[in-house]
Amino acid sequence: MSELAEARRQMVASQVRPADVTDRRLQDAMLAIPRERFLPRSMAGSAYADMEIDLGEGRRFMRPRDFAKLVQAAGVKAGDLVLDLACGRGYSTAILSRLCETVIGIESSESFASKAEGALSDVGADNAVIVTGDVKKGAPEQGPFDVILVNGAVEIVPDAWLSQLAENGRLAVIVRENGVGRAKIYTRKDGVVGSRAVFDSMTSVLPGFEREPEFSL
Template identity: 35%
Template sequence: MDYSIARRRMVAQHIVSRGIHDADLIHVMEEVPRHLFVEEALQSQAYTDYALPIGEKQTISQPYMVAVMTEALQLKRGDRVLEVGTGSGYQAAVLSRLVAHVYSVERIATLARRARRILDKIGSSNVHIQVADGTTGWRDQAPFDGIIVTAGAPQIPQDYLDQLVVGGRLIIPVGDSGQQVLKRVTRVAEQQFDEEEILPCRFVPLIGEHGWSQ
């Protein structure tokens, strides 16, 4: 299978045609080898537009959702971004080619180790991974220009808001365990936040102190 052709077809059919316009993001998604982030038995499905299992009851997000969330962050090259939920590492790989540093938190050590190996293989050395409760963010590395949460939260944890720079953006699915709404929260002043709804979505639950219980 020619994965480069499959990637370009995926981006044309499922990303560009559905309204993603960021040229840098489009280029990155044509280049990042999504098939490396899924199990070998599923690699032939890597460039279809749906989520795939990665073990530990977790999934790799559908490419369109990765594109929507990444574009909504409105990234700049020098940004520092917090990702909550490393999972397969694919979202971190996309971010790594758009910003200066990605700080990714994963609660499941086996997934974190696997993601680290793949990210090292493709040269994403600016991704820093910590095994911890992602619902509290990563205080030692805060503040962040952007925060992206790849699991559904019952509400927006205050720690995320506190760890944003003024002008920074948080992208997070919020709702019940079965259905959420993807939201963008922008810190417009020290104690002022603007909240927007982007689209309905469905993610695995955000587990931890400020999320769902195990």
Template identity: 45%
Template sequence: MTNSAQARSSMIEGQLRPNNITDERVIEAIASVNREKFVPKAYAGVAYVDEDIRVAEGRYLMEPMVFARLLSEAHVKPTDLALDIACGTGYSSAILGRLAEAVVALEEDEDLVNSATAVLAEEACDNVAVVKGDVTAGLAKQGPYDLIFINGMVDEIPEAILDQLSEEGRVVCVLNDRGVGKACLVTYKDKVRGVRILFDAAIPPLAAFAKKAEFSF
């Protein structure tokens, strides 16, 4: 077994399974992707630690346990079309690509778009397309989506993104609840938002999704 495979196995057995990650499809997807390829070379040796890893300004590989729990709660189906928002270097997109039929990976930074495209090609993620665009606007022309995954803690989910859900679609994300991260599953049917809190999750925020300051006189 290579060092990389051993590190992945240790992450799964030491971080994921002890934290009630029991969805074997999620486990198998995570086991099949070389996480170290999606971090800067200087961080390759710590790619499997139970920490969020900064990969670019404002972009992180989410802590493995939180990421795996979110995926488990998303119940990704093999027929799903997924939108991966703020995909960074593309790690989350690679895992989603193992679980869903197709993935649209959305990122604002052109360097990250190019990096993610290259690494995803190396990892044989043929059903993932990386697109440059405003992460707060989503990508309506490719929708509707059965699953929208947001990489980072957000103050709120723009209605423009919720409008891109299919009839049975859902958003999986971490919402900022007065400074505390709450992993949530969000639905949006007939303009009615449903929010189910899943678990507490401390992950870095996405600045683009910060709530606009309100002025009072």
């Protein structure tokens, strides 16, 4: 077993499983997909560290623990159509491709989107598509979606995301409120969207998703 393969196994054994991530399909996907392939070569040694990884352009790889818990909370099923927002270099899209029928990754950075396409091809994610576009708008022409996953925290959840949920669809996102981050699952049921908090997380806020400061006289 290579050094990176052993690091990947250790990531699942020491970071993911102890965080109550019991979904074996998700564990298997994280064991199978080489996380380092979705990073610059100079960062390969940090691929399996228990931390966020700075990708540049204000973007970060989520901690493996937080990412795994968020995906598990979304309850991705084999027949689901999934929207992967702010997919970066495509790691999240690759993992989701192992869990669902089709996944569409939306990425605002053309350079990240190009890297994601190449990496997804390398790992054989034939049911994954990367689209360069406005993350805030989602992909209304491709929906509605059974699952929408957001790779990073937000201070405001755009209405556009909620409107693209199918009946019983789930939006999994970390919401930062008053400095506290909580992973939330928004679910559409009978046309009404409700939410529940599932765990705390200090995942970094995505650029452009900060709340406007309020001014008082």
